[in-house]
Amino acid sequence: MPRPFPGVRPIGKPFWLMLPGVAWLLVFGLAPVAFMVAVSFWRSSIFGTTPDFVFDSYARIIEEPLYLDLIVKTLRMAALTTLLSLLVSYPLAWFLATRRGAWKAVWLVAVFVPFWISYVVRTFVWLPILGRNGLINQSLMALGITDAPVEWLLYNEGAVYVGLVYVYTLFMTLPIYLALGRIDPKLLEAAADLGARPWQTFRHVVLPLSWPGVLSGCIMVFLLAVSAYVTPRLLGGTSGIMLGNMIASQFLSNNNWAMGAALSVTLVGIVGALLLVTGRWIGIAEVFTGGKK
Amino acid sequence: MAAEAVAVSIRKVGKRFGNVAALDDVSLDIRRGEFFSLLGPSGCGKTTLLRSIGGFEAPTEGDILIEGRSVLHLAPYERPTNMIFQHLALFPHLGVRENVGFGLRMKGADRAASARRVEEALRLVRLEDYGERRVDQLSGGQRQRVAMARALVNDPAVLLLDEPLGALDLQLRLQMQEELRRLQRQLGATFVFVTHDQGEAMAMSDRIAVMNAGRLQQVGTPAEIYERPANRFVATFVGHANMIEARLTGRAAEGLAEAEGPAGLRLRGIAPPHGATDGGVLAVLRYEKLRILPHGADGEGIGATVVEKTYMGSSLRFACRTGAGATMTADTPNAMPQRDIGEGDMVRLAWSPEDVVLLTD
Ligand SMILES: Nc1ncnc2c1ncn2[C@@H]1O[C@H](COP(=O)(O)OP(=O)(O)OP(=O)(O)O)[C@@H](O)[C@H]1O
Numbered sequence: 001m002p003r004p005f006p007g008v009r010p011i012g013k014p015f016w017l018m019l020p021g022v023a024w025l026l027v028f029g030l031a032p033v034a035f036m037v038a039v040s041f042w043r044s045s046i047f048g049t050t051p052d053f054v055f056d057s058y059a060r061i062i063e064e065p066l067y068l069d070l071i072v073k074t075l076r077m078a079a080l081t082t083l084l085s086l087l088v089s090y091p092l093a094w095f096l097a098t099r100r101g102a103w104k105a106v107w108l109v110a111v112f113v114p115f116w117i118s119y120v121v122r123t124f125v126w127l128p129i130l131g132r133n134g135l136i137n138q139s140l141m142a143l144g145i146t147d148a149p150v151e152w153l154l155y156n157e158g159a160v161y162v163g164l165v166y167v168y169t170l171f172m173t174l175p176i177y178l179a180l181g182r183i184d185p186k187l188l189e190a191a192a193d194l195g196a197r198p199w200q201t202f203r204h205v206v207l208p209l210s211w212p213g214v215l216s217g218c219i220m221v222f223l224l225a226v227s228a229y230v231t232p233r234l235l236g237g238t239s240g241i242m243l244g245n246m247i248a249s250q251f252l253s254n255n256n257w258a259m260g261a262a263l264s265v266t267l268v269g270i271v272g273a274l275l276l277v278t279g280r281w282i283g284i285a286e287v288f289t290g291g292k293k
Numbered sequence: 294m295a296a297e298a299v300a301v302s303i304r305k306v307g308k309r310f311g312n313v314a315a316l317d318d319v320s321l322d323i324r325r326g327e328f329f330s331l332l333g334p335s336g337c338g339k340t341t342l343l344r345s346i347g348g349f350e351a352p353t354e355g356d357i358l359i360e361g362r363s364v365l366h367l368a369p370y371e372r373p374t375n376m377i378f379q380h381l382a383l384f385p386h387l388g389v390r391e392n393v394g395f396g397l398r399m400k401g402a403d404r405a406a407s408a409r410r411v412e413e414a415l416r417l418v419r420l421e422d423y424g425e426r427r428v429d430q431l432s433g434g435q436r437q438r439v440a441m442a443r444a445l446v447n448d449p450a451v452l453l454l455d456e457p458l459g460a461l462d463l464q465l466r467l468q469m470q471e472e473l474r475r476l477q478r479q480l481g482a483t484f485v486f487v488t489h490d491q492g493e494a495m496a497m498s499d500r501i502a503v504m505n506a507g508r509l510q511q512v513g514t515p516a517e518i519y520e521r522p523a524n525r526f527v528a529t530f531v532g533h534a535n536m537i538e539a540r541l542t543g544r545a546a547e548g549l550a551e552a553e554g555p556a557g558l559r560l561r562g563i564a565p566p567h568g569a570t571d572g573g574v575l576a577v578l579r580y581e582k583l584r585i586l587p588h589g590a591d592g593e594g595i596g597a598t599v600v601e602k603t604y605m606g607s608s609l610r611f612a613c614r615t616g617a618g619a620t621m622t623a624d625t626p627n628a629m630p631q632r633d634i635g636e637g638d639m640v641r642l643a644w645s646p647e648d649v650v651l652l653t654d
């Protein structure tokens with residue numbers, strides 16, 4: 001087995017050094033998941049949820065189209081959010097990676113500083129922009145393009161995409177930017193020297209070499225979007241609702257913990273399976289090891 | 294020189310980076326099928342000139358012609374040149390075969406034909422069994438040869454090489470020098486080779502251009518550069534020489550002239566052009582052209598004492614002081630009779646006038 005740090009000889013086996021990490025993983029990682037799985041098998045009635053081991057909640061998820069439809073819709077929305085983020089992020093990352101000198105720092109700050117602000121706030125800002133009396137409607141009417149406010153800007157699926165892409169785009173931009181930054185500029189010259197036109201250089205050198213960044217960005221954004229709660233809540237209205245909202249309401253208003261837990265477990269299961277399948281397909285190890293085999 | 298024999302023509306090319314003149318009024322013609330080296334110290338503008346030919350730098354002045362056509366308006370991918378980069382710049386995401394085939398693929402060449410040419414190129418650089426490898430699974434010398442194949446497979450009118458052997462150890466370096474020379478002869482291609490290693494330039498080149506501080510110092514065959522350095526810079530940069538400040542005292546027959554060095558040292562050597570000097574000259578005498586003879590040998594040469602003897606393996610170096618007080622250094626083979634000469638010994642120093650070059654600069 002290759003050692004992680006070639007040239008550094010391990011001194012005995014200081015397994016106790018791993019204890020804090022392992023403990024953390026058990027207490028804050030595995031325990032909540034185990035608890036959630038357990039709760040999903042509890043029995044729920046109008047009086048609340050009681051510990052048990054029944055498959056009621058899972059049965060309902062399979063039987064009632066309401067749940068399955070929402071799961072499919074959530075996966076679809078997460079996928080589309082990921083795609084849109086990629087389309088926004090790749091050019092942005094390329095732009096950042098190709099800046100030089102003092103301006104580079106300025107651009108980086110301009111892009112990344114907004115992300116220090118809570119994503120809740122950054123979601124809220126879309127209300128005065130997309131709203132009935134918001135910036136866009138005011139502008140449209142001031143310019144005489146429309147007489148009355150456009151109603152479909154907010155409280156639907158489209159508004160959720162706007163919010164999600166805006167809030168999570170950094171998680172796509174950053175890994176792509178880093179991957180692009182690692183590409184040796186000499187390779188681009190070499191490609192040009194060998195007769196590759198600019199788009200061919202992009203297609204055959206830049207894109208494949210930034211692929212690990214693209215993959216990790218996609219996985220991040222997909223994971224974040226599939227579990228979105230705040231954005232659909234604030235911007236989505238009733239038609240833009242996602243599974244996260246349904247799960248929350250099971251816990252908070254329906255007092256049906258078992259159902260909430262079962263929905264969570266189902267989502268985690270599906271996403272995990274998806275990751276495994278795509279992992280097989282595109283070599284997920286590359287994503288986590290930075291492309292080194 | 295017939296015009297069609299010129300592969301690359303550099304005409305009064307200048308290149309400034311801000312205040313730095315990386316190239317200053319450089320003009321030279323590189324002949325077709327020639328192994329041409331650009332030689333000079335670090336920072337003298339070799340890479341800049343090579344990159345200007347390849348299209349990666351735009352000269353601020355002058356013109357560059359390839360096969361008689363100005364190429365200044367052409368992008369690198371439109372020029373009939375290929376470059377081997379100092380650090381090779383092999384594509385890490387592609388295997389050996391894909392690296393070599395990259396150029397053909399970009400030009401949309403026929404698949405079967407390119408596959409054949411790739412195999413041919415791999416055979417040319419003796420890597421026919423390595424096509425399947427990833428480039429990070431190769432040794433330095435093998436990577437070197439992949440870079441060579443990747444450029445040569447495109448059949449460039451001019452191959453540009455930027456110190457491609459710089460990163461290799463000495464043994465491999467010598468081996469690759471031979472390999473490059475073999476390839477160049479076999480293909481009859483025009484090679485423009487950048488190096489700061491004079492030995493490398495001497496051993497490989499048909500002609501050498503010596504550069505310093507962005508300016509061309511001399512263009513010539515290795516022998517011309519070595520035997521007839523055009524100025525003080527070339528004389529010091531290439532090989533080792535005694536440099537003696539002297540005054541021209543008179544001209545002799547057959548292009549020779551008389552000069553007088555310090556402490557009354559009389560020198561006869563190849564004369565500088567007429568009118569090039571007000572009298573001050575620099576006498577250049579290569580170490581190995583200065584013969585050192587044991588004391589008591591017949592009356593040839595001048596008397597001197599050995600001040601320092603340095604053992605250099607295949608040769609010996611003697612620093613001597615002449616009777617009149619001038620210091621001169623001689624290299625001799627590590628053999629009899631010089632081997633037995635020691636420090637403090639009396640010797641005689643002799644040289645032929647044809648081996649002394651009198652420079653005005
Ligand atoms: N992109 C650049 N920007 C500013 N100055 C540059 C640039 N490229 C080269 N120079 C300068 O131009 C001069 C010539 O550089 P060049 O790379 O051609 O030297 P070189 O002869 O190839 O040296 P070496 O043997 O070290 O590779 C140097 O003074 C260098 O600092």
Ligand SMILES: [Mg+2]
Pocket residue numbers: 339340341455
């Ligand atoms: Mg250089």
